[in-house]
Amino acid sequence: MFGYLPGVGRPTSGSEPSAFEAQITGARDDAGTTVRAATLDDATATLEIHNLEVTDSTVLLDLVPRSLAEQREWLAQHTGGHPAVVAVNDAGEVLGYGSLSTFRSRPAYATTVEDSVYVRRDARGRGVGRMILDDLVVRATAHGFHSMVARVVGQNETSIALHRACGFELVGVEREVGRKFGRWLDIVELQLLL
Numbered sequence: 001m002f003g004y005l006p007g008v009g010r011p012t013s014g015s016e017p018s019a020f021e022a023q024i025t026g027a028r029d030d031a032g033t034t035v036r037a038a039t040l041d042d043a044t045a046t047l048e049i050h051n052l053e054v055t056d057s058t059v060l061l062d063l064v065p066r067s068l069a070e071q072r073e074w075l076a077q078h079t080g081g082h083p084a085v086v087a088v089n090d091a092g093e094v095l096g097y098g099s100l101s102t103f104r105s106r107p108a109y110a111t112t113v114e115d116s117v118y119v120r121r122d123a124r125g126r127g128v129g130r131m132i133l134d135d136l137v138v139r140a141t142a143h144g145f146h147s148m149v150a151r152v153v154g155q156n157e158t159s160i161a162l163h164r165a166c167g168f169e170l171v172g173v174e175r176e177v178g179r180k181f182g183r184w185l186d187i188v189e190l191q192l193l194l
């Protein structure tokens, strides 16, 4: 190894932001939307957003909805250098969430992370996804990662446009690697070098 360890810890519950969190947060749009680290208390809201895309769309290749316990476990695993974040309005309501996940399990890939962003259907098209992805880029940079990758279903033009708007460039297309609802799905890979 080369003495490199991306990521620092942070609590997954509690309302007081850590010192690290205080450096990261700050963006606020005109409607009062902000992005913060997710806590276990966000399990229900993020689960609703996630499961609707599982059962009702091809943007996620999961086929089975998650349980609340599984969502809590997912949130508990997304800490430190691989965080989950939520966008909240000024009433504290969750409008969307995003995460940085391990890109590949083999150790030499440790300097790359994979992102995901999901916005509640009634909150789309007003900059929430952009706020979340911008926040994830800041976090990935602050944690010392070198590269961010997004793997997006080819038919998901909105997510591809979002990533391009945040500076990601097209790497390539894996043709018909997924199948859901009787349709073949391409995966488009986009990348941002940090």
Ligand SMILES: CC(C)(COP(=O)(O)OP(=O)(O)OC[C@H]1O[C@@H](n2cnc3c(N)ncnc32)[C@H](O)[C@@H]1OP(=O)(O)O)[C@@H](O)C(=O)NCCC(=O)NCCS
Pocket (backbone or CB within 6 Å): 053, 059, 116, 117, 118, 119, 120, 123, 124, 125, 126, 127, 128, 129, 130, 131, 150, 151, 152, 153, 156, 157, 158, 159, 161, 162, 163, 165
């Ligand atoms: C993809 C998604 C996260 C975008 O979130 P959003 O809040 O609607 O996007 P924003 O309003 O922040 O728009 C950001 C950029 O995305 C692009 N974009 C957003 N909506 C778009 C649309 N309907 N068509 C084309 N481009 C679009 C634009 O480039 C936009 O930037 P601009 O407004 O400066 O032109 C959201 O549509 C979503 O949750 N989709 C379902 C889940 C999903 O596909 N997640 C990605 C899985 S990899």
